[in-house]
Amino acid sequence: xxxxxxxxxxxxxxxxxxxxxxxxxxxxxxxxxxxxxxxxxxxxxxxxxxxxxxxxxxxxxxxxxxxxxxxxxxxxxxxxxxxxxxxxxxxxxxxxxxxxxxxxxxxxxxxxxxxxxxxxxxxxxxxxxxxxxxxxxxxxxxxxxxxxxxxxxxxxxxxxxxxxxxxxxxxxxxxxxxxxxxxxxxxxxxxxxxxxxxxxxxxxxxxxxxxxxxx
Numbered sequence: 001x002x003x004x005x006x007x008x009x010x011x012x013x014x015x016x017x018x019x020x021x022x023x024x025x026x027x028x029x030x031x032x033x034x035x036x037x038x039x040x041x042x043x044x045x046x047x048x049x050x051x052x053x054x055x056x057x058x059x060x061x062x063x064x065x066x067x068x069x070x071x072x073x074x075x076x077x078x079x080x081x082x083x084x085x086x087x088x089x090x091x092x093x094x095x096x097x098x099x100x101x102x103x104x105x106x107x108x109x110x111x112x113x114x115x116x117x118x119x120x121x122x123x124x125x126x127x128x129x130x131x132x133x134x135x136x137x138x139x140x141x142x143x144x145x146x147x148x149x150x151x152x153x154x155x156x157x158x159x160x161x162x163x164x165x166x167x168x169x170x171x172x173x174x175x176x177x178x179x180x181x182x183x184x185x186x187x188x189x190x191x192x193x194x195x196x197x198x199x200x201x202x203x204x205x206x207x208x209x210x211x212x213x214x215x
Contacts, residue, residue, distance in 0.1 A: 093167045096205050097175065097198060101160055108158040113149065117142050121199060121206040129211045141210075156183035156190070171200040179212070190214055 100119050107115035117138065120126055124137040128144065135141055149155045161178040168174055175196040183189055192214035199208045 089170060090167045093170075093173060093200070093205070094165055097165055097173055098162065100198075100205050100207075101162065101175070101177075105158050105160055108155060111152050111155060113142070113145050113155075117145070119207055120210070121201060121208050123208075125208070127209045129209075130213065153184060153187055156181040156187070173198040173200075173205065 104116050104119045107113075107118075120138055120141060122138045126136065126138050126141055128135045128141045135144055159180045159182070161180070162175065163178060164174075164176040166174045175198060176193070177196075178193055179191060181190040192212060194210065194212040196207050196211075197209040198205050200206075
């Protein structure tokens with residue numbers, strides 16, 4: 001899907017956002033904007049939805065996401081988080097994000113949805129998308145979880161498989177993974193994919209947007 005984008009990422013990015021913004025992106029990412037651009041392209045391709053069914057559409061959407069990061073972040077890390085003096089920052093961010101999601105799994109398996117929700121940003125701006133529905137706000141998302149998983153039997157036993165964690169900027173990260181709920185035969189197991197946008201806040205890393213699909 002993204003082979004043609006990967007061959008000439010600089011040209012694809014420049015075509016998608018224009019020369020002026022491309023130069024701004026290059027300045028904001030010391031090791032080049034193409035790395036974050038390609039990682040976003042790859043994540044979009046993994047979503048396998050009708051909105052991103054072509055290389056051209058993938059590059060357009062990836063460019064828009066990259067520009068959003070440029071607009072909301074005052075400081076950027078290199079495209080390769082393992083290089084330069086930002087290695088410690090990226091390593092710590094990865095550890096903190098894994099710890100956050102591990103804690104969510106523990107809270108869920110303890111039947112504690114309120115504590116599970118502490119991993120989300122407590123704001124009306126929180127966006128949760130699943131089953132063709134979009135919910136905004138921390139409280140509305142909590143209410144949705146309580147309605148959908150009203151018993152321990154429905155909650156089951158949760159496992160996360162974190163396929164990819166991209167530290168896009170010091171205060172922004174993108175997580176792509178798979179979840180699995182082991183439940184009784186009467187209820188049936190549930191599994192699917194999720195994409196999370198995380199922000200680093202004064203209270204640590206928090207989920208700002210969650211797109212979960214089952215099936």
